Amino acid sequence: MRVKKPGFVPLILLIVLLCFSHGYMDLFAPFSGNLWKFSHREVITNPYGDAEAYYDEYGVPHIVADDEKALAFAVGYVQAKDRLFQMDLHRRLMRGQLSEVFGEEFFESDEFHVKMDFITAAESSWKLIKNTELGEVLEAYCDGVNYYLKHNQLPVEFKLAGYKPVNWTPVDTLIISKEIAWGLTGNFWDLKRALIVEKLGKDFLELYPQYMNHTSPIVRVGEVSKSLLDWLKPFEAKSEFGSNNWVVSGNYTLNGKPILANDPHLLLTVPPVWYEMHLKLNGENVRGVTFPGVPLVIIGMNDYLAWGFTNVGADVIDFYYYIWNGSKYYYKGEWLEPVREIRILRVKTDRRFEEREVTVEKTVHGALIEKYGSRVAVAWTGLTATTEALAIYRYNHAKNLDEFMEGLRYFDVPAQNVVYADIEGNIMYYPAGKYPVRLIDGEEVPGNTIFNGSAGEGEWKGFKPYGFSNWEGFINFEEIPHLINPNYIATANQRIVYNYQHYLGDSMYFADPYRGMRIYEMLDSAVKSGKKIDVEYTIEMQLDTYSKPAEFFVPYILESLDKMDSKSRDYASLLKNWDFRMDKDSVAALIFAVWLEKFVNETFGDEFYSSGLDSDFYPRLFVLQNLPPDSRWFDDVTTPQKEVRSDIVARAMKLTVEEIQKMGYTVYGDYNRLEIRHPFSRVVKFFDYPSMPVNGSAYTVFNFRKGVQWGEGKLQAGSSWRMIVNFDENLCVIPGGNSGDYFSKHYSDQLKMWANGNYKPFDFKIRGEKIVFRVKR
């Protein structure tokens, strides 16, 4: 046998191939690749006691135990099993650790979150909660998560990203609740408002009505820059987040018991933001949804009562500027050094890792944000020790209205419109939360401004950032406007009440009233006609696609027909007999949706863009709807002639025709498509949910927002959980699946149901595949 020289070529090629591909082969070679190693444990050792978890036909865990800590351990285990990657991603976001695993493009996000120092705020909350009845429950939950982490295969995403998560802690759970709170109330409108005044003048404030008259802002030129706002934009609460809930007294329902409906509008993500679970402790049930990482039911029902939330949207964030002398700031007659701390962030780069310093600075008011020469301190109600987790714990265990209301007192942030119903027939509405009162020279002032921090103006009495607040200067719990046993009540992020004695926020803090108007319209109409409200009617309401903006704006279109060219007129004429429903197979809905987008831009774009401000600064749609036809805002400042509303309507219709033809849209569903993405979507698409046409719009009760700015890209938002409870026939659905495991049959099994307006039973029946948790004996 002799070796032939040319025979080395395959050998060399093979060696080269193996050098380049061994990492891939380790991951996804047939059979032996790491991706194909699945864990399947049916018996788990639980240090706290026995428990059982049953996965039903939709992958919803029904967890049963006689000991609360044993139950919490099992909850931790199943949440980690189904959502561990999502949990880790969210804590990394809030801790400022994304760039460590996903690269330097996330450094700015990390820098912001570290500068805000959410982690210290969460640690303060833990110090406050640790010695309450929730403390040990949280610790047991963490042990359950960590048991899973230690004994099982990690989800596919960790393997693809090439890292292992560290142990879960109670602070991680509390930082998730800070994330949710920030996402709903971390609003930079005060800064934007100041920039509008600086760039465009106070006249523009007529577009943002309420609280703009005698309390015009104390704005110092140069305190805020567009660059700072652009930098902050990805981290701001999204105004697109809203929600619907309503509760109807048993006097008006078919079964004589109250009916409660809730659909919070949050980001539509893979996996969904909510995780559904049913807990049974000592025979007592509670079922609903939670954010993965939290062991309690946040929205749901127990054997006695049900509750739901929408975001109040109140102004619970303020900004302060100072007089500076070098590194010191002036505060009430003294020069103070901000508290400074250098944090080292580990950042993954093309050449492995590098360490970068971020300076965390704090003033007496809160976190100091400095960028592009602008420097403001941020006070936010979540930047202190808060107890909303304890409130939720109390809701889970409450058996009547009094016990539930005791829990409401602990709900600090984000302020929520809580609706409640119980089997005794009580209903209630309470916008629970902490609302600051701002004073200047003893006079109460609105908070939609940047305060002079050096003079101590507008500061919140009793608020201690990153410490323990006594909330002394906040609106008293009893003073918060609320209703107990009204006939019915509906909330859709609209203003809580008019002529309230305290400032809660200006028009930009509250949503356009269209959804609220429509819900009340449907409730009023049922009550007026004597119809008893039942589950079917409530489903009809939740799936309602009637557009109030269409009802108000279409007449403007039809009265402008004579200003349109023939093609535009043909399109506009299709709106004549339209029923104003934003249905996926509707042509009229397509025309209206595209037209509305163009009309808003054509009205405000000239003024705002010419001043360097973008559509983020536009006023609410309701303001535009109510402008007189010859309002100066309809005049295009870039043309010599004076335009009125009908000119802009016609111009927008011309652009609409062009866009529809260019894009090849035929019906609304071509334009309004569901495209729910996974965080890895930019790299691989297979994790994404299937795309499909969908009903609804941003202003309909069936809520769907096709493009929400998120970081550099766009995501979608809408009804993230639909729940109807009447204590006899309860229903629910989530937009996707309960499992975040790509290989699970429950990865997206509710998606079509959700899109098509179907529901599944929301009950306490224990069933399905079992996992057993046993004490080691």
Place this chain on the structure above:
Amino acid sequence: MRALILFAATVIACLHWFGIVVGGAAIGLSARNMREAIFLGVIFGTGIWLLFVVYMGVNGLAGKYLAMIPISYLGLVLTVATSTLAASLRSLFDFKN
């Protein structure tokens, strides 16, 4: 004999991906000539991948696996390339003396 080699190669390729190299080389060495070795290498690699698709199918996951683009296709390409190059190692040896 060749069937036994193919069986053994398949088993070790399922246990660890380096088994695709070892199995491919063994199959190549059992071939009568270089052309046949390459052909068998391609068949072996494709067969391993198809077997895996069947295995995933039995677990109800074939559709999910095939949708995992580019992972599923890269898995096919790398498996076939590895087994074919391994089978081509036959050219290192001259059996005719």
